[in-house]
Amino acid sequence: MTTATATGATYKRVVRSLGTGAPVYALLAVLLVLLAVTDIGFYEPDRFLAFVKRAAPLVILAAGQYLVIVCGEFDLSVGAIVTAGVVAAAEVYGSFPDAPWLIVASGLLLAGALAGLVNGLITTWLRVPSFITTLGMMLILEGAVFYWTGGSPHGQLPQDFRQLGRGTALGWLPWAVVACLAAGALAVLLMRSDFGRTLVATGDSERTAALSGVRVHRARVIAFVLSGVAAALAAVLVGGFSGVSAQAGRGYEFEAITAVVLGGVVLGGGRGSVVAAMAGAFSLQALFTLLNLRGVSGALESTVQGVIVIAAVGIGAADWSRLRRRRTNSSGGTPT
Amino acid sequence: MNPRTVRRRTLASAAVLLSGALLAACSSDTPLDAPAAASGSTETGGDKPSKFFERSEYKRQLALARETPRGPAGRPWEQMLEPQMTSTAQYKKKGSGGVHLCFSNAGVFNPWRQVGLKTMKAEVRLHKDISDFTVLDAQGKDDKQISDIQELAGSKDCDALVVSPNTTATLTPAVKEACDKLPVIVFDRGVETDCAVTFVNPIGGYGYGAVAADFLVDKVEPEGKILALRISPGVDVLETRWSAAKLAFDKSELDVADVKFTDGDPAKTKSIVADAISRHGSIDGVWMDSGATAVAAVEAFEDAGVDVPPITGEDQQDFLEAWKDKKLTAIAPTYPTFQWRTPVIAALRVLDGKPVPKEWKLPQPTVTQANLDEYLRDGMPPLHYAMCGCQRMPGYPGDWGGKK
Numbered sequence: 001m002t003t004a005t006a007t008g009a010t011y012k013r014v015v016r017s018l019g020t021g022a023p024v025y026a027l028l029a030v031l032l033v034l035l036a037v038t039d040i041g042f043y044e045p046d047r048f049l050a051f052v053k054r055a056a057p058l059v060i061l062a063a064g065q066y067l068v069i070v071c072g073e074f075d076l077s078v079g080a081i082v083t084a085g086v087v088a089a090a091e092v093y094g095s096f097p098d099a100p101w102l103i104v105a106s107g108l109l110l111a112g113a114l115a116g117l118v119n120g121l122i123t124t125w126l127r128v129p130s131f132i133t134t135l136g137m138m139l140i141l142e143g144a145v146f147y148w149t150g151g152s153p154h155g156q157l158p159q160d161f162r163q164l165g166r167g168t169a170l171g172w173l174p175w176a177v178v179a180c181l182a183a184g185a186l187a188v189l190l191m192r193s194d195f196g197r198t199l200v201a202t203g204d205s206e207r208t209a210a211l212s213g214v215r216v217h218r219a220r221v222i223a224f225v226l227s228g229v230a231a232a233l234a235a236v237l238v239g240g241f242s243g244v245s246a247q248a249g250r251g252y253e254f255e256a257i258t259a260v261v262l263g264g265v266v267l268g269g270g271r272g273s274v275v276a277a278m279a280g281a282f283s284l285q286a287l288f289t290l291l292n293l294r295g296v297s298g299a300l301e302s303t304v305q306g307v308i309v310i311a312a313v314g315i316g317a318a319d320w321s322r323l324r325r326r327r328t329n330s331s332g333g334t335p336t
Numbered sequence: 337m338n339p340r341t342v343r344r345r346t347l348a349s350a351a352v353l354l355s356g357a358l359l360a361a362c363s364s365d366t367p368l369d370a371p372a373a374a375s376g377s378t379e380t381g382g383d384k385p386s387k388f389f390e391r392s393e394y395k396r397q398l399a400l401a402r403e404t405p406r407g408p409a410g411r412p413w414e415q416m417l418e419p420q421m422t423s424t425a426q427y428k429k430k431g432s433g434g435v436h437l438c439f440s441n442a443g444v445f446n447p448w449r450q451v452g453l454k455t456m457k458a459e460v461r462l463h464k465d466i467s468d469f470t471v472l473d474a475q476g477k478d479d480k481q482i483s484d485i486q487e488l489a490g491s492k493d494c495d496a497l498v499v500s501p502n503t504t505a506t507l508t509p510a511v512k513e514a515c516d517k518l519p520v521i522v523f524d525r526g527v528e529t530d531c532a533v534t535f536v537n538p539i540g541g542y543g544y545g546a547v548a549a550d551f552l553v554d555k556v557e558p559e560g561k562i563l564a565l566r567i568s569p570g571v572d573v574l575e576t577r578w579s580a581a582k583l584a585f586d587k588s589e590l591d592v593a594d595v596k597f598t599d600g601d602p603a604k605t606k607s608i609v610a611d612a613i614s615r616h617g618s619i620d621g622v623w624m625d626s627g628a629t630a631v632a633a634v635e636a637f638e639d640a641g642v643d644v645p646p647i648t649g650e651d652q653q654d655f656l657e658a659w660k661d662k663k664l665t666a667i668a669p670t671y672p673t674f675q676w677r678t679p680v681i682a683a684l685r686v687l688d689g690k691p692v693p694k695e696w697k698l699p700q701p702t703v704t705q706a707n708l709d710e711y712l713r714d715g716m717p718p719l720h721y722a723m724c725g726c727q728r729m730p731g732y733p734g735d736w737g738g739k740k
Contacts, residue, residue, distance in 0.1 A: 039615060047614055054607050090718075151450035152719030154737055156654075166639065242602035242632050244654070244718045246447065250601070288604075292596065292611055301597075 021264045021276025027312050028279050031286040038293045049174055053241070055285035056180035057082075057234040061256040062263070062281035063187040063274055064230025067223040069260050072203040072269030073123060073130035075224065077137035078231040078256055081115055082249025084141045085235025087153045090244045094155025101161040108232045115141070116228025120221030130224075138253065145246070153244050165240015176237050183233065187274045190226075199223060203269020259284050262312050283312075388575035394583075397542040405699045412699045413677040413725050417539070419693030424533060427519040428689030429495055434467020437683055438494035440484045442502035442525070443476040447628075447652075447719035451726075452524075452676035454736055458729045459677040463684060470494065478506040489514035496683040499532075500524045519686050523679045534692045536678045538671060539700040541576030545625065547669040547702050548577075548648035549584035552621040555646040555665055558589035560620030563612050565633060567600045567626055573671075577625045585623075593619065602632035609636035622647040627668060628719075630655040634662065651703050651711060654718035660708060668703035674725025715739035 035042045061078055068075040085108045092104055119137055123130045164175045190196050201209040202216045210216050238248050263280030265272025287308060291301050400417050407415030444450050460469045474481030481502050488494050496519045501507040508528045514520050515531035523536035567574055585592050593616050598605040613619055622633055627650025637644040646665040649655040659666045675698050685692050703711050711722035716738040726732050734740055
């Protein structure tokens with residue numbers, strides 16, 4: 001009897017620590033096993049690191065997108081920020097071929113923060129729904145890039161700028177993996193800080209948070225700024241990995257949102273963990289890799305993706321809401 | 337069930353719908369380097385590798401590629417292959433005054449079309465007798481282009497109408513209607529009517545695909561593994577490129593190890609090539625249905641620490657630069673952007689009452705090791721197309737984004 005209760009308690013504790021992310025960890029595990037079965041060489045250090053390197057931009061974008069979604073908003077402009085970042089870097093190098101990469105990269109991060117700041121201020125002060133604000137920002141940036149370059153950016157990205165997306169530290173560790181780990185660690189620290197809790201509280205119930213003294217507007221603006229910075233960092237990685245392209249960030253906003261949703265983060269805010277969101281990004285990348293290795297035809301690829309996304313989110317939504325209710329009933333409403 | 341739960345439920349289902357729809361949307365919205373070319377109806381049955389394969393057209397294009405074009409050498413946009421001339425006396429412009437030329441463009445949604453439109457505008461500036469040039473941009477939307485064509489053919493006082501259709505079947509009725517009102521010149525992609533005075537286009541997809549495949553058959557040792565990179569399935573001009581290549585590979589001793597779709601995305605291309613290298617041990621040749629992602633493929637070999645095998649690309653500047661700098665074994669068939677000059681020349685001929693070919697087939701040159709230096713010019717933007725035929729036009733290279 002006591003053992004049963006203890007097991008029950010442990011189970012509950014495990015479930016609670018996994019939170020709403022449990023389905024995505026399961027999905028990721030399944031995909032990683034399938035990858036091992038499909039291709040034995042997948043876990044050779046070089047290849048696995050290459051896989052992480054490929055996933056890095058999406059993971060960083062997902063972390064940024066998580067901050068915005070968990071406080072109850074959306075950021076649809078991140079893909080356009082990635083494209084604008086890559087194109088802007090190429091244009092800068094077209095005019096100043098000897099610009100130091102650190103300055104160009106810092107400039108990009110600043111510009112990303114600025115785009116996020118504009119998104120945040122318009123959403124909070126003018127009360128434009130973020131769906132509309134960031135959609136508008138996406139169109140503005142896409143149009144501006146098109147107007148600026150006429151569809152074909154000038155200049156090349158030099159080797160030292162591309163080092164972060166393409167090169168390796170110590171000869172084996174891709175810089176992109178380092179950047180990804182650093183961004184991930186920062187995001188986790190941020191979410192454990194007071195600000196992180198404030199952000200979740202804002203998404204859970206804006207009014208309650210405001211009444212308890214949270215400056216909800218400021219929290220949201222900061223979330224948008226961080227999402228913009230994450231997108232600019234992703235732009236540095238994407239530009240480094242694959243070079244100049246006028247379509248560098250196409251579709252990234254949807255992939256990032258999908259990754260966050262796969263991670264069990266509730267749209268509308270207030271629930272979900274940043275680690276699960278990043279695991280969602282890894283799952284998505286693992287899925288793309290698996291489909292490629294299995295030789296799934298291009299026509300069928302999106303169908304398979306769609307089915308898996310719906311299944312993962314569906315299973316997550318169904319099971320966990322029931323569990324939550326039961327827990328709420330039995331424990332007298334402990335906040336999760 | 338309290339209201340919060342309801343809200344969560346709604347949001348969750350919205351999320352599912354959203355993500356499903358978005359995934360489908362972003363993966364089907366593939367950028368195309370080269371627009372869809374003339375597509376007649378394709379018959380089915382027989383010994384054909386794909387439903388897009390039409391043996392007679394395949395043979396015709398391969399024969400055209402061996403023909404010597406008529407017209408001034410060095411000005412391929414004025415040349416014609418096997419022209420069947422048609423009289424245009426009925427369209428001869430009466431009265432004096434400048435020509436008002438009108439153009440309904442499918443859109444400028446990729447670098448190929450950007451370079452093309454710039455070249456067309458430069459061609460218009462060369463002709464003093466054109467007093468007005470009206471361009472309506474359909475932004476890739478069929479419905480917008482239908483109303484564009486109606487507007488240009490109806491209310492505006494256009495003397496001739498140039499159309500680059502967005503899609504073949506949907507635009508056919510609008511073009512037919514316009515034909516009753518003024519001379520129409522169709523180019524780049526086709527429509528299912530021959531009411532236009534002339535249809536301008538290069539040799540076509542079979543010619544493109546075969547040139548690239550024959551190069552690999554020649555350069556790669558027998559039993560070599562070929563990786564075929566395609567943009568996306570179901571687009572006729574890309575399907576014809578691949579079906580011609582497949583035929584050549586089937587006849588050869590080469591082994592097509594993989595056929596993959598890249599969506600035209602360099603990052604995805606790099607991943608696919610890296611995976612293919614590690615899975616097959618080695619890749620001995622790369623065939624591409626367009627060259628926009630060729631540089632990414634080259635880099636994947638470099639990053640994997642192996643030599644770049646023979647590779648095919650296109651006349652995009654970044655690929656030509658990589659070809660020269662890295663001393664690649666490469667070839668670049670083209671879907672030449674100089675074809676944007678021809679409709680302007682054709683329109684002026686028609687309004688002058690001079691005969692034009694019913695189908696104005698242009699040559700489709702190939703960039704090879706021998707003529708690489710002729711087409712590669714330093715200082716052009718990475719997404720410029722070298723086969724623009726614009727090198728001697730006023731404003732070059734600045735107007736095309738190049739350094740003077």
